[in-house]
Amino acid sequence: MIHTTKFQHKKVLVLGLAKSGVAASMLLHKLGAFVTVNDAKPFEENPDAQNLLKMGITVICGRHPEDLLDEGFELVVKNPGIPYTNSIVKDALKKNIPVITEIELAYLVSEAPMIGITGTNGKTTTTTLIFEMLKAGNRKPKIAGNIGTVACGVAENASIDEVIVTELSSFQLMGIEQFKPKIAVLTNLYDAHLDYHGTFEEYAKAKFGITKNQTEEDYLIFNKDQDVVADWASKSNATKIPFSIKGRMKEGISADDSMIYWEGEPFIHRELIALPGKHNLQNILAAIAACNIYGCDKSAMEEVLKNFSGVRHRTQFVREWKGRKIYNDSKATNCLATKVALEAFHQPIVLIAGGLDRGHSFEELREAMKNVKAVVALGETKHRFIEFAKSCNVKKWDIATNIEEAVEKAAQLSENGDVILLSPACASWDQYKSFEVRGDLFIEAAMKLS
Incomplete structure (x- = not known):
């Protein structure tokens, strides 16, 4: 590590914790800065803040005080997820206090x-x-x-x-x-x-x-x-x-x-x-x-x-089953991502799609649907996606209540030489905590096919 003196004896505000805020706070403390951490999560529910306090770092939790910047900070290190429209960030920039990320x-x-x-x-x-x-x-x-x-x-x-x-x-x-x-x-x-x-x-x-x-x-x-x-x-x-x-x-x-x-x-x-x-x-x-x-x-x-068969949940090759190749593209939470995935294959595709309904149109997928021979839809958008698939001349379709059932139905609709592709074009939050959870369950179900 380069032991820079840039932060020595400087008063630094770390705005927002999570992994990046914790790492930044610890590093700045090690480099001799006087660090104050401000996080919206209450202290008693905030183990990261509790650990930083034990190290001698000042912590202010559960709120963002309006007068926070009156403490004379010379630098703000903000969590990347905090927008520049945040009132503290805006005030810091107005006062010519540099705002950086880790x-x-x-x-x-x-x-x-x-x-x-x-x-x-x-x-x-x-x-x-x-x-x-x-x-x-x-x-x-x-x-x-x-x-x-x-x-x-x-x-x-x-x-x-x-x-x-x-x-x-x-x-x-x-x-x-x-x-x-x-x-x-x-x-x-x-x-x-x-x-x-x-x-x-x-x-x-x-x-x-x-x-x-x-x-x-x-x-x-x-x-x-x-x-x-x-x-x-x-x-x-x-x-x-x-x-x-x-x-x-x-x-x-x-x-x-x-x-x-x-x-x-x-x-x-x-x-x-x-x-x-x-x-x-x-x-x-x-x-x-x-x-x-x-x-x-x-x-x-x-x-x-x-x-290299792909990053997990991004057009990830899962397995070959009875002449079908199975791919997990659970990260495709919008139409553009699913369009790109569909265009990656020249074989007939059995597509598993659907999820959280944000009211978005599926029209962007129309041209890319030309190789889709069958659709299994699930989630809040299942009926809308089936109607869209029909309008694209997809002749075979089914509806599933969960990802495990979707895999079984896709297997039934598929033939030797097909691709079975999970590429939902929707977020997962109507049924699953994250696209990772949805993808992991898909992989698990695909591996159980016999």
């Missing part, structure tokens, strides 16, 4: 270089691929951020010969000042989190914070196939590495139907890739680019590509 702390104390991955979709898959490839190539990666351990906790213990691979949200990237990854990856940009950012422009600006401090000695890997990404990338000072799945390019990394190219030269055969889908091919190109820049051996990358 990823900034991670950067300031890390001896290890960082590879940062952001984008609307594909972050987790790309992050995991980079980590697995670097691990296979003995490059000593550590995974952090939205997956893995909180970034500042990882950075505190990382050595100079290691590398931190971190998935970054727009929420985290809004709160950076000096953060500068050696390699930045931007997978894509679509409308998302507008309730937090207000406009797409502000959302895109937050995402591109990943490259704002980069120089030509750093690298920005970006999706050339998306105009909005290419336009934003053109403003970066980093060395730019575009990726494209639209055919061979002389620059960056690209792919056609049979080959992946590095700077226009054949690099890796696509037939090695186990992970289906055009969206995953984009993730793979971004990951290969990052690892190639970092000096990872090509054979290590190829070995991972042969065996």
Whole structure:
């Protein structure tokens, strides 16, 4: 760890606990800051706050006092989930008190270089691929951020010969000042989190914070196939590495139907890739680019590509059963994600869909439904989804009361050579605590098929 004196004897407010707030509080305390933690959860129900108090950290729980900033704080470290419209955050900025997130702390104390991955979709898959490839190539990666351990906790213990691979949200990237990854990856940009950012422009600006401090000695890997990404990338000072799945390019990394190219030269055969889908091919190109820049051996990358079947709950291959391939895409909680999953397959699909009814239309799926031969619907949207499927000329359909029954009915509707795909296009909260719980139950039911 780099023992920076930047925070020594400074009064710092950590706003919001959870994992990132706890890690930030402990690190700042270790660096000699006078830390105060403020969290909405009552103290008696807040074991994290209780533990921090024992360390000598001031805690204020159960409320957000209006006069909190009168304590003379010189810095606010906020939980990424707390919006900038929060009254304390707004007051801090009005008083010219810097407001950062824990990823900034991670950067300031890390001896290890960082590879940062952001984008609307594909972050987790790309992050995991980079980590697995670097691990296979003995490059000593550590995974952090939205997956893995909180970034500042990882950075505190990382050595100079290691590398931190971190998935970054727009929420985290809004709160950076000096953060500068050696390699930045931007997978894509679509409308998302507008309730937090207000406009797409502000959302895109937050995402591109990943490259704002980069120089030509750093690298920005970006999706050339998306105009909005290419336009934003053109403003970066980093060395730019575009990726494209639209055919061979002389620059960056690209792919056609049979080959992946590095700077226009054949690099890796696509037939090695186990992970289906055009969206995953984009993730793979971004990951290969990052690892190639970092000096990872090509054979290590190829070995991972042969065996990588997807991140859990994201078009994850579960098993083959009587000639059917079964995939878990429980993370698909909106139509765009399900559309991408459907487009990943050329075989006939038996689709399991439905869940929480937010009143959204399924019309975005219409064109992607062409390979769907049967539908099993569940949850609050089950009847609406069946009516939509019928309008797409899906001839076979059924309704299930839960995920286990849905798997059984999908198995009955399927034939040798089909894909059975859970890709709900809806959140899980009408029946299940999270998409992870829904996906785990799906896997369990699929493994019981005999």
